[in-house]
Amino acid sequence: xxxxxxxxxxxxxxxxxxxxxxxxxxxxxxxxxxxxxxxxxxxxxxxxxxxxxxxxxxxxxxxxxxxxxxxxxxxxxxxxxxxxxxxxxxxxxxxxxxxxxx
Numbered sequence: 221x222x223x224x225x226x227x228x229x230x231x232x233x234x235x236x237x238x239x240x241x242x243x244x245x246x247x248x249x250x251x252x253x254x255x256x257x258x259x260x261x262x263x264x265x266x267x268x269x270x271x272x273x274x275x276x277x278x279x280x281x282x283x284x285x286x287x288x289x290x291x292x293x294x295x296x297x298x299x300x301x302x303x304x305x306x307x308x309x310x311x312x313x314x315x316x317x318x319x320x321x322x
Contacts, residue, residue: 228255229253238273246310246311249267258294264299
């Protein structure tokens with residue numbers, strides 16, 4: 221059974237950044253999701269290169285994707301720093317919650 225982009229994004233929305241207390245999709249940490257018959261590739265970032273929870277978040281991303289991926293599907297999580305994350309990547313509701321506008 222093929223996995224959909226929506227299923228991947230729903231799974232990723234279950235990963236909470238413990239420092240922010242919100243999910244990584246709403247925070248805007250997910251830059252791209254690519255799905256083919258052999259792999260799910262997620263390109264993402266952190267709010268800061270010094271994020272102390274980065275390893276935990278990456279581990280959680282791999283875990284949730286492994287849980288929904290068909291057997292034998294490779295999980296590839298690429299951590300990138302360009303473009304740099306900004307609060308403008310957050311959902312409008314989350315920016316409003318934190319009192320940020322951009």
